[in-house]
Amino acid sequence: MARHVDDIDDLIGKYLAGEATPQERKEIDDWLVESADNRAYFRQVQMLFEKAAAVKTLQQFDADA
Numbered sequence: 001m002a003r004h005v006d007d008i009d010d011l012i013g014k015y016l017a018g019e020a021t022p023q024e025r026k027e028i029d030d031w032l033v034e035s036a037d038n039r040a041y042f043r044q045v046q047m048l049f050e051k052a053a054a055v056k057t058l059q060q061f062d063a064d065a
Contacts, residue, residue: 012042016049 008031014020015028032039 008041009045012045013049016046 011020011024011028011031014024020028028042032042
């Protein structure tokens, strides 16, 4: 199934957050089987997701500066 990149990004986000429905999880699993490029892209997004989740400090910015 051909999907628009934004659709895949949304599904990957839901998948990684544990919010995907069983059908959406199957779509991602099927998409991953389709090609090595898909798997590489998924790993890149997964790495970014994990790094973003690891950031715990709230940074303060001086908007007036």
